[in-house]
Amino acid sequence: MRRGDTLCFEKAPVIRAFAAVGGKREGRGPLRRGFDRLYTDNYLGQPSWEKAEQALQSSCLEQLLQKAGLGPGGVDLVFAGDLQSQCTASSYAMRGLDAPFAGLYGACSTMAEALGLAACMAWAGLGQQILALTSSHFCAAERQFRTPLDYGGKRTPTAQWTATAAGGCLVSPAGQGVRIKAVTFGRVRDYGVKDISNMGAAMAPAAIQTLLHFFADTGARAAQFDGLYTGDLGRVGSRLLAKLAEKEGLELPLHRDCGCLLYGEGPESIGAGGSGAGCSASVLAAHILPRLLSGQEKRVLFMATGSLMSQTTFLQKESIPCIAHLVELESPLNGVKEEEE
Amino acid sequence: MNFVWAFLVGGAICVVGQLLLDLTSLTPARILVLYVVSGVVLSALGWYGPLAEFAGAGATVPLIGFGHLLAQGVLESVERLGLLGAFTGGFSAASAGICGSLTAGVLAALLFKSRDQN
Numbered sequence: 001m002r003r004g005d006t007l008c009f010e011k012a013p014v015i016r017a018f019a020a021v022g023g024k025r026e027g028r029g030p031l032r033r034g035f036d037r038l039y040t041d042n043y044l045g046q047p048s049w050e051k052a053e054q055a056l057q058s059s060c061l062e063q064l065l066q067k068a069g070l071g072p073g074g075v076d077l078v079f080a081g082d083l084q085s086q087c088t089a090s091s092y093a094m095r096g097l098d099a100p101f102a103g104l105y106g107a108c109s110t111m112a113e114a115l116g117l118a119a120c121m122a123w124a125g126l127g128q129q130i131l132a133l134t135s136s137h138f139c140a141a142e143r144q145f146r147t148p149l150d151y152g153g154k155r156t157p158t159a160q161w162t163a164t165a166a167g168g169c170l171v172s173p174a175g176q177g178v179r180i181k182a183v184t185f186g187r188v189r190d191y192g193v194k195d196i197s198n199m200g201a202a203m204a205p206a207a208i209q210t211l212l213h214f215f216a217d218t219g220a221r222a223a224q225f226d227g228l229y230t231g232d233l234g235r236v237g238s239r240l241l242a243k244l245a246e247k248e249g250l251e252l253p254l255h256r257d258c259g260c261l262l263y264g265e266g267p268e269s270i271g272a273g274g275s276g277a278g279c280s281a282s283v284l285a286a287h288i289l290p291r292l293l294s295g296q297e298k299r300v301l302f303m304a305t306g307s308l309m310s311q312t313t314f315l316q317k318e319s320i321p322c323i324a325h326l327v328e329l330e331s332p333l334n335g336v337k338e339e340e341e
Numbered sequence: 342m343n344f345v346w347a348f349l350v351g352g353a354i355c356v357v358g359q360l361l362l363d364l365t366s367l368t369p370a371r372i373l374v375l376y377v378v379s380g381v382v383l384s385a386l387g388w389y390g391p392l393a394e395f396a397g398a399g400a401t402v403p404l405i406g407f408g409h410l411l412a413q414g415v416l417e418s419v420e421r422l423g424l425l426g427a428f429t430g431g432f433s434a435a436s437a438g439i440c441g442s443l444t445a446g447v448l449a450a451l452l453f454k455s456r457d458q459n
Contacts, residue, residue: 024457042457139457150455153369164457195366 004217005210006184012330013122014177015115015169016129017068020285021060022278023138023164030264034286035165036063042139042164050084053137053166056278057082057093060166061133068129068170075099076127079117081110082135082277083162085144085310089135099131108203108232109186109306110134111167111281112325116183118171119327128172135166136276145196145311159197160234160275163262167281169289178292181299182218182328186210188308190321196307196314199322200237200259200272203305206322207233208244210303214326215250226297228252229288230324231280231304232259234273258283258304280304288329295333302327347399350392354403373404380408385416410434 001008019036027038037059044055057080065072075097081104082089094101106113114132121127139149141162147153171180189209193202207230215221222228233241238257245252258280259273284302291297303326309318361372383389389409393400400406414434418426432439 139455147369148455149457150450151369197366 005187005213006182006217007116007120008182008218009119009123009180011123011174012179012181013119013171013173014175014179014332015289015329016172016175016177017064017070017170018168018285018289019060019063019067020167020282021056021063021165022282022286023056025138025161026163026165026262026282029262031262031283031286034290035282036060036067036285042137049137049139049143050089051092053082053084053089053135053140053164054092056137056164056166057089057133057135058096060135060168061093061097061131064131064133064168064170070129070170072097072099074129075131076129077102077118077121078131078133079104079114080131080133081105081114083107083141083144089137089140090133093135104134106277106304106323106325107306107308108136108199108275108277108280109304109323109325110277111284112231112302112304112327113185113306115169115171115180115284115302115327116185116325118169119180119183122171122173125173130171131168132171133166133168134277134281136162136164136278138162138164138276141276145314155197160199160232160259160272161263161270162276163259163274163279163282165262165276165278165282167278167283167285169285177332178289179330179332179334180327181330182214184210184214184217184326186324186326187213188321188323190319192319194314194317194319196309196320198236199275199307199320200232200234201240202237202307202320203233203322203324204237204240204244207237207241207303207305207324208248208250210324210326211245211250211301212248214301214328222250222252222254225299225301226254227288227300228255229261229280229283229300229302230255230257231283231302232273232275233257233305234259234275236272237305238273261287292329292331295331298331298334300329302329343397346395347397349399350396351399351403354400354405376404377408377411380405380410381412382408384409384412407435407438410438 080090189206411431415430418430
């Protein structure tokens, strides 16, 4: 059922299985135990960073199918995306999977976009096993969006660190697993930020917009949720989100950011936190979904934000259009507990 | 004492670069260009020569020193060749540095593979 910008599923599709794989730095971060596979060599035995990202996504796909007990022939549709221009990491990885494929580009918001679309398709009965899968690779992204690593450039303190990670979910119309209750696809917002080293600031207005839409559409209040996870606003963007929320009279005490969670506050902490299409995807699969499955959290909002510029528009000094997609997730134990009480 | 001054002057020049990186949104490439161009200007004004004499490699090795070298090369060539010297002088003076860095670049690319910063 549609309410404003929000699509509410009366019969909620479920995330039947999920998987996360990561690289070296992710393997030293606080979420390392949640990953299904971690690589210590970020080349993954490949000759280039771009091929390494394809391998990373293929590896995640393999883990996911294995956990779901599904053969490659069992997949009805794949929504996949990444940061490489023309979405190549996904397209090349999909050579290895003989299944219908729709490539997506939503920058760091891609996982929420893919999950939202997968949920819509599953709800509509257009597929039984629908995959949502995204990846990113630090070294490939640096080459594309900043400077090649060989150049040895120094990074600014507000720059986020593109995660070398991939995450995926298998969505089905019914069954056991975390339920997808609602999806709000975001609207593009552009407040004139031009600095690609400060994307958190660019994305915060899009994030608050989507959040306000969701609350207005559903009548829900922030206090009804156990967590609000944003995908990659980083530390700088998170502070801005809190400020913007305050202005709107919204309190978000349970807000956490995937970019900050992935590397934590310890020795792996990075100036502004992590980012990239693989960041929110892997945090979702390595941290958020396990917590929902175990009932530690009952209802959460997963909102991934994306900066939708390209290297060309950046060089032409265009500002950064941003978007935020929101997915409401519910623990399979949510209803159960209420009945007990 | 020569070493101390070379260290202090060279270090100070690098500190300025670091501050530009940390406090402004200038990209590294822009700072490099800024350094070379300011070296040319300072040298043309006759201010950098005395510093280079005083601090030696501390002033000639950082990128400003490269701009200084370009400017001095042009001045010398103009004296010998006239206007044509304005076109040839910079590269003649810097040829050793440019060829050296190109050769080093090719060798490094052949022998090594880039790694991540993790």
